[in-house]
Amino acid sequence: MTQPAVLSLTKDTKFTGFLMVRMAEQRQSSKGDKYLDMTLGDATGDLNAKVWDGKAEPPQTGSVIKIRATVQEYNGRLQFRVEQMRKPMSEDDVDMTQLTLCAPEKPEDMFQKIQDTIDAMHTEDLQKILRELISACREKLMYYPAAQRLHHAERSGLLHHTTSMLKTADAILSVYPFLNGDLLRAGVIAHDLSKTTEMLSDESGSVRDYSTEGLLLGHLVQGVSEVRAAADRAGVTGEYVLLLSHMVISHHGTAEFGSPRPPMFPEAEVLHMIDDLDAKMNEMEAVMKRTPPGVFSEKIWSLDRRLYHPVYQTEEPEAEESQPPEKPERPEKPAFPGYRRADADTAYQGLL
Numbered sequence: 001m002t003q004p005a006v007l008s009l010t011k012d013t014k015f016t017g018f019l020m021v022r023m024a025e026q027r028q029s030s031k032g033d034k035y036l037d038m039t040l041g042d043a044t045g046d047l048n049a050k051v052w053d054g055k056a057e058p059p060q061t062g063s064v065i066k067i068r069a070t071v072q073e074y075n076g077r078l079q080f081r082v083e084q085m086r087k088p089m090s091e092d093d094v095d096m097t098q099l100t101l102c103a104p105e106k107p108e109d110m111f112q113k114i115q116d117t118i119d120a121m122h123t124e125d126l127q128k129i130l131r132e133l134i135s136a137c138r139e140k141l142m143y144y145p146a147a148q149r150l151h152h153a154e155r156s157g158l159l160h161h162t163t164s165m166l167k168t169a170d171a172i173l174s175v176y177p178f179l180n181g182d183l184l185r186a187g188v189i190a191h192d193l194s195k196t197t198e199m200l201s202d203e204s205g206s207v208r209d210y211s212t213e214g215l216l217l218g219h220l221v222q223g224v225s226e227v228r229a230a231a232d233r234a235g236v237t238g239e240y241v242l243l244l245s246h247m248v249i250s251h252h253g254t255a256e257f258g259s260p261r262p263p264m265f266p267e268a269e270v271l272h273m274i275d276d277l278d279a280k281m282n283e284m285e286a287v288m289k290r291t292p293p294g295v296f297s298e299k300i301w302s303l304d305r306r307l308y309h310p311v312y313q314t315e316e317p318e319a320e321e322s323q324p325p326e327k328p329e330r331p332e333k334p335a336f337p338g339y340r341r342a343d344a345d346t347a348y349q350g351l352l
């Protein structure tokens with residue numbers, strides 16, 4: 001999909017391409033004429049858009065549409081005047097990564113990794129339960145994030161979180177072979193699936209709110225209910241139903257973080273630890289990307305601390321061979337307001 005970025009558009013530009021619908025409403029002008037008011041965007045930014053056709057129906061928020069439009073200026077701001085619009089067709093090459101924040105892999109590939117993991121298990125009861133669980137939410141898994149904010153808050157973020165945890169589980173199993181691999185992997189796959197009913201997300205992966213059940217019960221309690229319902233549908237009874245239910249309800253670790261029971265067997269403890277690890281590493285990675293080397297970040301409220309971006313050797317600028325390295329000039333204003341470059345010792349002392 002080749003098209004100009006929204007951020008690069010200028011007045012009088014002709015635009016043809018795919019955009020994400022952030023908002024769409026049918027409104028009425030002061031003269032009584034109906035028109036369509038929308039906010040359309042891609043991964044670089046958004047623009048207001050107008051369709052001066054009273055018969056046009058507003059597209060669904062979070063959907064993708066193709067438009068042909070002219071960029072105009074109104075009250076000092078750029079705006080699309082849309083001449084034509086339509087839904088994407090099967091032959092269209094729509095690249096979602098250009099339109100919204102997405103997981104680094106295609107959702108179809110990540111979902112296949114989960115299916116392959118289930119197929120490779122030797123415990124038939126766990127296979128049956130997991131196949132019931134993922135078949136019930138397969139469509140939502142293609143776009144659901146893992147959270148409204150914080151970690152893996154991206155399109156297909158729930159699949160990203162789950163497949164990353166499966167990789168970590170595989171590494172841990174090689175170190176602690178006494179663990180039951182099928183049970184640990186089953187817990188990884190099942191632990192957050194009920195987020196697809198806890199949150200209300202559009203197809204762009206943007207969560208607008210939590211469901212009534214999500215607010216009243218939360219995904220831990222919902223998850224236990226869904227595991228047991230899947231087991232009933234699959235005709236599975238016995239201890240694996242209980243063990244998987246316990247892993248779901250205990251994976252937050254303590255009551256302080258929502259789990260009414262702490263992990264009570266090794267696989268449940270490992271699930272809690274790699275869930276916490278993957279969530280924190282994803283969030284820290286995002287902080288490192290927006291924080292320059294040698295600088296402390298703003299306070300990260302979910303972690304209750306600021307983070308420091310070390311000056312890794314690989315991030316130091318390389319001097320050209322033909323010229324000696326020059327001392328960089330100090331900018332008049334810092335590129336990141338609120339921060340100043342300092343060595344680690346000086347910056348640390350400032351925190352005391």
